[in-house]
Amino acid sequence: MNSRLSGKVCLVTGASRGIGAAIAAELARQGARVAVHYGRNRDLAEQVAASLDGDKHLVLGADLADPAGAAGLIQQVVTQAGRLDVLVNNAGIYVPHPPLAVDAAEWLDKWQATLAVNLVSPAVLCHAAAKVMAEQGGGRIINIGSRGAFRGEPECPAYGASKAGLHAMSQSLALALGPQGILVYAVAPGWVETDMAREFLNSEAGAGIKAQSPLGRVARPEEIAETVCFLASSQAEYLTGSIIDVNGASYLRH
Numbered sequence: 001m002n003s004r005l006s007g008k009v010c011l012v013t014g015a016s017r018g019i020g021a022a023i024a025a026e027l028a029r030q031g032a033r034v035a036v037h038y039g040r041n042r043d044l045a046e047q048v049a050a051s052l053d054g055d056k057h058l059v060l061g062a063d064l065a066d067p068a069g070a071a072g073l074i075q076q077v078v079t080q081a082g083r084l085d086v087l088v089n090n091a092g093i094y095v096p097h098p099p100l101a102v103d104a105a106e107w108l109d110k111w112q113a114t115l116a117v118n119l120v121s122p123a124v125l126c127h128a129a130a131k132v133m134a135e136q137g138g139g140r141i142i143n144i145g146s147r148g149a150f151r152g153e154p155e156c157p158a159y160g161a162s163k164a165g166l167h168a169m170s171q172s173l174a175l176a177l178g179p180q181g182i183l184v185y186a187v188a189p190g191w192v193e194t195d196m197a198r199e200f201l202n203s204e205a206g207a208g209i210k211a212q213s214p215l216g217r218v219a220r221p222e223e224i225a226e227t228v229c230f231l232a233s234s235q236a237e238y239l240t241g242s243i244i245d246v247n248g249a250s251y252l253r254h
């Protein structure tokens with residue numbers, strides 16, 4: 001265990017599985033006290049928290065499909081841990097809705113559901129966290145976006161739009177909050193080996209997906225986690241406002 005994040009209190013949304021669980025593990029390995037948030041899988045979140053280095057980690061549930069309830073999550077962290085140094089907005093959903101395959105009602109339903117979890121709840125969490133961090137004299141917000149914001153998501157346009165919105169929000173907040181010492185970043189992964197991607201990776205398309213990267217593979221959740229922890233550390237101050245691609249050169253934007 002190294003102590004780069006010793007004494008820091010970090011909230012990771014969607015930490016019951018996948019990338020969020022890996023981020024929680026790496027933050028704790030670097031000395032942080034972690035609030036492990038879950039949506040439906042309390043048992044998995046308890047297991048993640050129990051597996052972390054260090055102690056006094058928290059397990060907190062909140063359904064981020066209801067953005068009105070999201071702000072309460074920040075208050076719970078502050079009440080139980082006394083402060084909040086790092087917010088990682090990681091929870092997200094990918095619900096396919098190919099434009100010509102769904103009717104108008106389903107199209108609207110998928111857009112509203114996707115934007116609620118992937119963009120509006122993170123916005124509510126950023127706002128509540130910024131108030132706390134401003135009073136503390138600083139903090140870090142790291143939003144998990146996606147390569148899809150740049151490359152397009154033909155099966156899931158609301159997902160691509162939600163992540164583009166998350167990237168843009170991160171940049172705006174970096175400008176708005178920098179004077180208060182609050183640094184804001186986005187991380188844009190390509191394909192990562194998690195539940196969200198498993199069905200695609202195990203399908204006939206799997207080999208083609210891996211071949212998108214010259215490395216011939218997709219990312220491991222730990223690779224995203226290490227990037228997030230670097231951004232959470234004191235070494236990344238001047239990267240505020242950046243959108244960091246972690247996609248194995250599978251998509252190079254200009």
Ligand SMILES: NC(=O)c1ccc[n+]([C@@H]2O[C@H](COP(=O)([O-])OP(=O)(O)OC[C@H]3O[C@@H](n4cnc5c(N)ncnc54)[C@H](OP(=O)(O)O)[C@@H]3O)[C@@H](O)[C@H]2O)c1
Pocket residue numbers: 013014015016017018019020037038039040041042062063064065089090091092093117144145146147188189190191192193194195196197
């Ligand atoms: N995997 C990829 O290829 C990939 C690529 C680019 C970007 N990303 C982004 O990376 C992030 C993590 O993805 P992942 O692959 O780790 O996803 P995942 O394995 O599907 O896990 C999703 C996490 O989000 C939580 N969540 C989902 N809906 C929620 C809701 N309504 N309320 C509260 N929590 C909710 C889940 O909590 P419960 O299980 O407790 O409900 C779970 O912890 C997402 O933002 C995703 O868009 C993933």
